[in-house]
Amino acid sequence: MTDPxxxxxxxxxxxxxxxxxxxxxxxxxxxxxxxQFHTGAQDPPYLDGNSLGRLPRRSxxxxxxxxxxxxxxxxxxxxxxxxxMPTRVGDRLGExxxxxxxxxxxxxxxxxxxxxxxAAAALDALPERPVVVTDRANFPTDxxxxxxLAADRRLKLRSVDFDEVMGPTPEAVGSAVGPDTALxxxxxxxxxxxxxxxxxxISGVVRDAGALTVWDLSHSVxxxxxxxxxxxxxxxxxxxxxxxxxxxxxxxxxxxSRHLQRRLQQPIWGWMxxxxxxxxxxxxxxxxxxxxxxSGTPQILGLALVEEGVExxxxxxxxxVRAKSLALTDHLVGLVDRTLEPLGFRLATPRExxxxxxxxxxxxxxxxxxxxxxxxxxxxILDFRPPDRVRLGCAAPTTSFTDLVxxxxxxxxxxxxxxxxxxx
Numbered sequence: 135m136t137d138p139x140x141x142x143x144x145x146x147x148x149x150x151x152x153x154x155x156x157x158x159x160x161x162x163x164x165x166x167x168x169x170q171f172h173t174g175a176q177d178p179p180y181l182d183g184n185s186l187g188r189l190p191r192r193s194x195x196x197x198x199x200x201x202x203x204x205x206x207x208x209x210x211x212x213x214x215x216x217x218x219m220p221t222r223v224g225d226r227l228g229e230x231x232x233x234x235x236x237x238x239x240x241x242x243x244x245x246x247x248x249x250x251x252x253a254a255a256a257l258d259a260l261p262e263r264p265v266v267v268t269d270r271a272n273f274p275t276d277x278x279x280x281x282x283l284a285a286d287r288r289l290k291l292r293s294v295d296f297d298e299v300m301g302p303t304p305e306a307v308g309s310a311v312g313p314d315t316a317l318x319x320x321x322x323x324x325x326x327x328x329x330x331x332x333x334x335x336i337s338g339v340v341r342d343a344g345a346l347t348v349w350d351l352s353h354s355v356x357x358x359x360x361x362x363x364x365x366x367x368x369x370x371x372x373x374x375x376x377x378x379x380x381x382x383x384x385x386x387x388x389x390x391s392r393h394l395q396r397r398l399q400q401p402i403w404g405w406m407x408x409x410x411x412x413x414x415x416x417x418x419x420x421x422x423x424x425x426x427x428x429s430g431t432p433q434i435l436g437l438a439l440v441e442e443g444v445e446x447x448x449x450x451x452x453x454x455v456r457a458k459s460l461a462l463t464d465h466l467v468g469l470v471d472r473t474l475e476p477l478g479f480r481l482a483t484p485r486e487x488x489x490x491x492x493x494x495x496x497x498x499x500x501x502x503x504x505x506x507x508x509x510x511x512x513x514x515i516l517d518f519r520p521p522d523r524v525r526l527g528c529a530a531p532t533t534s535f536t537d538l539v540x541x542x543x544x545x546x547x548x549x550x551x552x553x554x555x556x557x558x
Contacts (some may be wrong), residue, residue, distance in 0.1 A: 156534035167531040179537035183529030187379035233361035248371035263316035303328030323353035323491035334365035357492035404429030
């Protein structure tokens, strides 16, 4: 098979697929969103937005404004406006993307630090319960920090083998928790397969067992509608550099349900979490509410970029983003079935759209070679995850249907070339 680009070539065996994709792109109600990002006409298809989102054009303007005006001219006086950014941006993030009422979200630190804060606070609140539960194949940082907490406190870490494609289900989680369970930490969307968990169902099962749940939202926030309050979630954290497009290393966020805020005390006592940060001679006394989960000095430049990412998604509408995401991933699954399955690829993502996030994962015994080959050629930017997974992220604001056809064509040609080289 040949590379399906350029679109206009009728000789390509992908001509029909490209024509269909072009029609879908013309009819796309979010097609205008792509122009809001830093892209070039000759850029290869970018299907790794589930690792690092594209740069919004408005973020460059905001970054220059904060650096030049607020920092450059305002200097230290700008802290009068900066001090409230973690909670102000958190409230807006909660409103637009998390289904969380005000006073329950702050933007600060990294995902790992925030998950540690939440997990440690939950364990301190249930000292008589010695078991913590997670997915054995959860994202590494989630597993590592729980292992560290369990070792430090002499607790038992119960790692459960959930089906990778189906993800954790309420029934499977219910079998893993009991009166000895303090905490369950799970990902809302599995970083490997894109499987979307039933947040409300699982939260209810864990609550009935008397335990607390921490949700890692890194692969769902900005791509999937989230209803933390309505779902009865206890605690959650996530990053902002994937579907929120806030840039590499941008500050993460955490959520603490209002009903838990008086009960929990986070373990990293920093001056920003203090009732009066500038009463420096006084002993630590935490703020009331979500502000008590702050620790160190806010990352102002990063916070400004998070704010821009949230506002852009507010303009796009998370329901419209989700609708396009489902259309993209459905279309991609169809292309995989027709084109890639005969070449040794296997779908490793739920077929039912409502059960997946915004990515499609394939398995192939030579996935690493394929991704490396395509990376060297510059044809398409994909993502490899050991041992044999190719992840194709479909960030709805910036991914076109034509991108998907081009990517599938490149994968098909490269896989065929490997077979031909082996035969030769």
